[in-house]
Amino acid sequence: MRTTSADLHTLTGAYAVNALSDTERAAFEAHLGGCGSCSQEVAELAATAARLGAAVESPPPPQLRARVLAAAAETRQVSPHVPKIADRRRLRWAGGLLAAACLAAVVVVTVQNVETSDERRLAQLSSEYSRFSDLLSTPDAKLISGTAPNGATGTAVVSASRDEALFLAKNLPQPADGKTYQLWLIGADGERSAGLVVPGSGPSVVTGLAGTERVALTVEPAGGSEKPTTVPVMSMSIV
Amino acid sequence: MPERERALQSLQSTPRDVGPTADDLLTLVARGDEAAFERLYDVVSGSVFGLIRRVVRDQAQSEEVFQEVMLEVWRTATRFDAERGSANAWILTLTHRRAVDRVRSAQAATHREDRAARLDPGRPFDEVSEQVDGKLEQRQVRRCLSFLTDLQRESVLLAYYQGYSYPEVASLLGIPLGTVKTRMRDGLIRLRDCMGVTG
Ligand SMILES: [Zn+2]
Numbered sequence: 001m002r003t004t005s006a007d008l009h010t011l012t013g014a015y016a017v018n019a020l021s022d023t024e025r026a027a028f029e030a031h032l033g034g035c036g037s038c039s040q041e042v043a044e045l046a047a048t049a050a051r052l053g054a055a056v057e058s059p060p061p062p063q064l065r066a067r068v069l070a071a072a073a074e075t076r077q078v079s080p081h082v083p084k085i086a087d088r089r090r091l092r093w094a095g096g097l098l099a100a101a102c103l104a105a106v107v108v109v110t111v112q113n114v115e116t117s118d119e120r121r122l123a124q125l126s127s128e129y130s131r132f133s134d135l136l137s138t139p140d141a142k143l144i145s146g147t148a149p150n151g152a153t154g155t156a157v158v159s160a161s162r163d164e165a166l167f168l169a170k171n172l173p174q175p176a177d178g179k180t181y182q183l184w185l186i187g188a189d190g191e192r193s194a195g196l197v198v199p200g201s202g203p204s205v206v207t208g209l210a211g212t213e214r215v216a217l218t219v220e221p222a223g224g225s226e227k228p229t230t231v232p233v234m235s236m237s238i239v
Numbered sequence: 240m241p242e243r244e245r246a247l248q249s250l251q252s253t254p255r256d257v258g259p260t261a262d263d264l265l266t267l268v269a270r271g272d273e274a275a276f277e278r279l280y281d282v283v284s285g286s287v288f289g290l291i292r293r294v295v296r297d298q299a300q301s302e303e304v305f306q307e308v309m310l311e312v313w314r315t316a317t318r319f320d321a322e323r324g325s326a327n328a329w330i331l332t333l334t335h336r337r338a339v340d341r342v343r344s345a346q347a348a349t350h351r352e353d354r355a356a357r358l359d360p361g362r363p364f365d366e367v368s369e370q371v372d373g374k375l376e377q378r379q380v381r382r383c384l385s386f387l388t389d390l391q392r393e394s395v396l397l398a399y400y401q402g403y404s405y406p407e408v409a410s411l412l413g414i415p416l417g418t419v420k421t422r423m424r425d426g427l428i429r430l431r432d433c434m435g436v437t438g
Contacts, residue, residue: 010420013395019404045424045428049332050335052430053335054380056290057286060285060302065284067306068309069277071310077269077316077317078317078318080317080318
């Protein structure tokens with residue numbers, strides 16, 4: 001599996017050119033809410049990238065003009081206010097997202113049918129990543145992500161100073177009947193269970209990282225094992 | 240059209256000298272002003288479509304994305320905050336995100352892998368170089384790009400114009416994932432300083 005680890009503050013460039021995966025993008029946007037210098041840098045680098053866009057001008061087919069104007073005349077504009085979200089943690093996440101200055105509007109999508117799925121995705125992300133946002137704003141937070149050959153992705157946010165990590169797996173296939181996924185912390189002292197992982201559920205919170213070099217995910221008999229009994233389906237270095 | 244292009248060019252280079260700027264227009268659009276949207280369309284549609292076409296390539300898909308983006312500009316103009324950046328930057332940021340979303344969608348996936356395999360990493364800059372003769376804005380972009388190292392330039396341009404993720408860029412350039420992220424950042428910072436962008 002390919003993994004990558006980064007000091008979050010260095011992701012401003014990749015973010016400004018939309019080169020992050022969806023998961024990393026969402027995690028980085030949560031970080032932006034608590035990091036003024038990144039917000040500022042992202043605004044500048046996005047404006048810089050926009051200049052590259054302006055340099056490849058090419059007129060659209062003329063018939064699109066009337067079509068767009070007619071569609072606009074029949075389309076209600078969104079409210080200028082940030083939507084109210086009852087949950088405080090969601091609100092904080094929404095704040096982080098909106099801090100991405102010029103990117104704020106992209107969470108609202110044009111076409112009706114797209115809007116529904118996008119809003120659902122945002123709601124899902126907001127509950128997942130509100131749990132990340134505290135950790136993401138610690139100065140030494142590291143974002144690690146990897147993609148397994150079957151397309152599943154793992155994302156971990158690790159803060160050594162807080163001795164805490166979050167792990168989130170996406171696109172995990174359902175385990176076979178009688179099997180479960182189990183997360184492990186692996187170091188020189190061996191493996192320690194960090195709990196079972198249910199595909200599609202929220203992030204796992206892991207504390208007590210001392211000596212941990214890798215996190216790994218294995219398939220185990222239902223209920224989990226004392227020690228891993230299969231080859232990891234996903235394994236990421238966190239140091 | 241040539242007149243509009245000239246207007247656009249001067250809007251970009253000296254935003255305060257000619258008529259209403261894209262920022263003025265977008266602010267009016269936020270109040271539901273359809274006439275302002277019409278004028279804004281004429282000012283920005285060339286760069287919006289040009290960028291989409293560059294990233295998406297396919298003409299029919301580009302036209303679809305273009306209409307979605309322009310309508311999104313109309314719908315969400317209410318969220319534009321002039322204190323946080325220019326209208327051009329806001330619109331093109333939104334445009335790029337939508338164009339990249341389109342090429343990343345599962346539907347386009349196989350198509351893109353073929354493209355990645357064929358791609359000569361030197362190409363995007365050459366294409367820009369060919370196209371950028373003439374206009375002031377483009378000459379400046381070209382000049383500033385020439386101050387980047389090869390890896391910085393290729394990392395930025397492959398991500399921006401081809402819509403590649405950084406792992407895709409890393410694999411095309413044969414460099415580690417961590418390196419490509421820092422090259423993108425360093426390259427954009429160098430461009431920012433050369434262009435005098437203030438955010
Ligand atoms: Zn930061």
